Amino acid sequence: MKNKVIAGIMAALVMQGVAAEQGxxxxxxxxxxxxxxxxxxxxxxxxxxxxxxxxxxxxxxxxxxxxxxxxxxxxxxxxxxxxxxxxxxxxxxxxxxxxxxxxxxxxxxxxxxxxxxxxxxxxxxxxxxxxxxxxxxxxxxxxxxxxxxxxxxxxxxxxxxxxxxxxxxxxxxxxxxxxxxxxxxxxxxxxxxxxxxxxxxxxxxxxxxxxxxxxxxxxxxxxxxxxxxxxxxxxxxxxxxxxxxxxxxxxxxxxxxxxxxxxxxxxxxxxxxxxxxxxxxxxxxxxxxxxxxxxxxxxxxxxxxxxxxxxxxxxxxxxxxxxxxxxxxxxxxxxxxxxxxxxxxxxxYPQVVYAAEPSPWEHALPWGDATVKGSKLYLSVFEWPTAGKLYLPGLKTKIIAANLLKKDQSNPLEFSESNGWTILELPPVAPEKLVSVIEIDLAGTPRVDATFGIDPNIGTEILAEFASVDGAELSHKRWMEKFGEWKSVHHVHNWTPEGKAIFDVDVLRPGDYVVSLTYSGEGRLVWGVDVEGGEHIQNEQNSSHNYQEFPIGWINFPEPGKYKVSVSSLEGDCKTSSLKSIRFSPVQ
Missing domain, CATH: 3.20.20.80 (Glycosidases)
Structure with missing residues (x-):
């Protein structure tokens, strides 16, 4: 039985008094x-x-x-x-x-x-x-x-x-x-x-x-x-x-x-x-x-x-x-x-869902998600890697075996390690139409470094709620698209001129990545993106009343390892600037 039962009362999650739909x-x-x-x-x-x-x-x-x-x-x-x-x-x-x-x-x-x-x-x-x-x-x-x-x-x-x-x-x-x-x-x-x-x-x-x-x-x-x-x-x-x-x-x-x-x-x-x-x-x-x-x-x-x-x-x-x-x-x-x-x-695949423990990464991964049962790690792959490799960041527990499941079959997978990443060799075609499952047998309870890994294959979106914020405000807001149809977002807003949203990332494959931001606001906004100790890029894009993704430019990570990437609202009506996420896509 998963360890969900704890004592005490936590703060209420539901925010009260939404002005748009009071009550x-x-x-x-x-x-x-x-x-x-x-x-x-x-x-x-x-x-x-x-x-x-x-x-x-x-x-x-x-x-x-x-x-x-x-x-x-x-x-x-x-x-x-x-x-x-x-x-x-x-x-x-x-x-x-x-x-x-x-x-x-x-x-x-x-x-x-x-x-x-x-x-x-x-x-x-x-x-x-x-x-x-x-x-x-x-x-x-x-x-x-x-x-x-x-x-x-x-x-x-x-x-x-x-x-x-x-x-x-x-x-x-x-x-x-x-x-x-x-x-x-x-x-x-x-x-x-x-x-x-x-x-x-x-x-x-x-x-x-x-x-x-x-x-x-x-x-x-x-x-x-x-x-x-x-x-x-x-x-x-x-x-x-x-x-x-x-x-x-x-x-x-x-x-x-x-x-x-x-x-x-x-x-x-x-x-x-x-x-x-x-x-x-x-x-x-x-x-x-x-x-x-x-x-x-x-x-x-x-x-x-x-x-x-x-x-x-x-x-x-x-x-x-x-x-x-x-x-x-x-x-x-x-x-x-x-x-x-x-x-x-x-x-x-009942083992993925029933009586399963939460992911040790504590967030989704670019290609899917993970659940745990004892010393078994189940990777649910929604976006099958076309390059034939699945990249798993930060897994610290030793792998005994990795198997690709298909109904009652279990096919062993080869794997290797590089700079704290596990690389699984996959067939070119997903075995399942909906979600494919990889079972990883570990030497013990899974331990991971939960830093967001930038996937070398596919775009990696990191939501603003995972950022540390300086000179701006990170909060949760809700709104209705239609009456009673609730949407919500954690966003960075109320930017000061020096305000930053800082994201910790782990890079396996060095090189150029396209950086895009998902945001809302009014008018044309200028955003800046900085790699600590590295490049600075900035660009002006039009904004929208709702959240859309806009490209900012290419940025370079010169070698594998951990980086801090910061986002700043530089020009325009910064009072309306609302950042939802950042995305890194490898330049192919």
């Missing part, structure tokens, strides 16, 4: 990096499985982001909110009268998750719209009482998960409830016009519903609370106590708030670039929306799913990937296909 980030609340592990079973599936299915499904799914003749672009589960269509509560509740998901098939979904290589499913029992997707006695606004379908899909899905050997859990929006009096962002008066308080909502609906979902569906693995906002700690504690009482082996998500969750949940759609200590998950979705949106066909390919999954495992965490069934209950075919194809790869 979204702050709703995520605190994240924790701890696990109160009373026994070895609690958290085992989360900790070792590393891959799960998230499902967003509700009344909003039958709208598919279209209200009347208008399409609203963004995350579908927020469609009734004023930030989207602003559907009045009475009109939204009428949707339940036409909600009849005849195509819902719990066995199909559980089998899809199993085929995808996922180890458990977490589904929305109640989202912010307040509609319960199960047979709730605490509120009539639910799928059994309010719809012509009159079935409890959660009973069916819980049973289907057990039949497939999968874990099962619930998402529950504990603070926000847009349709119940007193709920977060909900009506402030009851049906009789009397003032309604959060206490009313909590005691009449929230607490009883958490009792229901933790009592009526058999053993569950996880209760995924969401968006605590300013919910007082005493209420969160009561909810956590209910989970502990009814499901002692279940985990509570970090978004419960007030540090009362068991693990850290990163921001929506955020896959980290450097290793994160403790026990954590990244939550992502198969396209751009969590709930079904009729127009959204931007599906992650099987290769991209694997890239993001292995990145999470390689950084030390768990990946939970969402699907959004249609209003009729069916799963979009292209999402299902991508999940099955990536799942077939996982079944072939």
């Amino acid at each position: 979204m980030n702050e709703m995520w609340g605190e994240s924790t990096v701890k696990l109160r592990a009373e026994n070895a079973e609690r958290g085992q599936l989360f900790n070792d499985g590393n891959y799960a299915m998230f499902i967003h499904w509700g009344l909003y799914s039958q709208l598919g982001n279209q209200v009347g003749d208008k399409t609203y672009y963004g995350i579908g589960e927020w469609i009734m909110n004023p930030r989207m269509a602003g559907i009045p509560i009475p009109e939204y509740k009428k949707l339940a009268g036409t909600f009849n998901p005849q195509q819902f098939d719990a066995k199909f979904i559980a089998k899809l998750a199993k085929d995808a290589g996922m180890k458990y499913i977490v589904i929305t029992s109640k989202h912010h719209d307040g509609f319960a997707m199960y047979d709730s006695k605490a509120c009539d606004f639910n799928i059994v009482n309010s719809t012509p379908w009159k079935k409890d899909p959660m009973k069916e899905l819980a049973a289907a998960c057990r039949a497939e050997g999968l874990g099962f859990g619930f998402y529950y929006s504990h603070n926000q409830d847009w349709t119940f009096p007193g709920g977060g962002r909900g009506p402030t008066v009851d049906e009789n016009g009397n003032p309604a308080t959060f206490e009313d909502y909590f005691t009449k609906k929230c607490l009883p519903q958490v009792e229901e979902i933790t009592s009526n569906y058999g053993p569950i693995e996880l209760v995924w609370f969401d968006t605590p906002g300013k919910m007082p700690k005493k209420y969160v504690q009561q909810l956590v106590d209910v989970v502990r009482k009814n499901q002692p082996n279940a985990l509570v998500s970090g978004r419960a708030g007030h540090g009362l969750g068991d693990y850290q949940s990163l921001g929506d759609m955020e896959v980290p670039h450097k290793n994160v200590k403790g026990m954590w998950e990244a939550v992502d979705t198969t396209n751009d929306s969590w709930a079904y949106a009729w127009y959204d066909e931007y599906w992650k390919t099987p290769k991209e799913i694997l890239r993001r999954l292995i990145a999470c495992v390689g950084r030390g965490g768990t990946y939970m990937l969402n699907i959004g069934p249609r209003g009729d209950g069916s799963v979009p075919e292209r999402a299902a296909r991508a999940l099955r194809e990536s799942g077939e790869w996982i079944r072939t």
